[in-house]
Amino acid sequence: MRAGVKPLAYFPEEEAAALVADRQLLREDYWIDELAPDGRQIRLLHVYFALPAEAWRIPALRLIHSIYSGPSGWHPDLERVIGALLGYQPVDVEHFLQSVAQARR
Structure with missing residues (x-):
């Protein structure tokens, strides 16, 4: 992302803290309620980082x-x-996708 190759990424927030502080990256935290594989309702925190010009990708994701x-x-x-x-x-x-399809067989 820092090289400008990837516009959006998932990675540990510790790695991004300095970039967010320097306003090289935007950060958005988003809680998601979803079903676990066993059917229980769980809550997950997703932390998104995007280049400022690519911020539109966060709501899409x-x-x-x-x-x-x-x-x-x-x-x-x-x-x-x-x-x-x-x-x-x-x-x-x-x-x-091919590797996932093979693993699901």
Whole structure:
């Protein structure tokens, strides 16, 4: 992200604190209520970081996470959108999707 290659990322907040303080990154905290694999309702904190010019990606990713927080299950097309929002190349996203599909068999 610091090199300007990736516009949005997930990573430990300790690594981003100085960049946020210098206003090189924006930070948004977002609590998500979702179903655990065993059916229990759980609450997770997602911490998003984006380059200032790419801040629009945070609400887009939040929208996808809100879809995933319900009982709808895994969706390859949503994973493609997540990959695009995170700045991955389509070929890398497809490789990821293939590995997930193999693991789910």
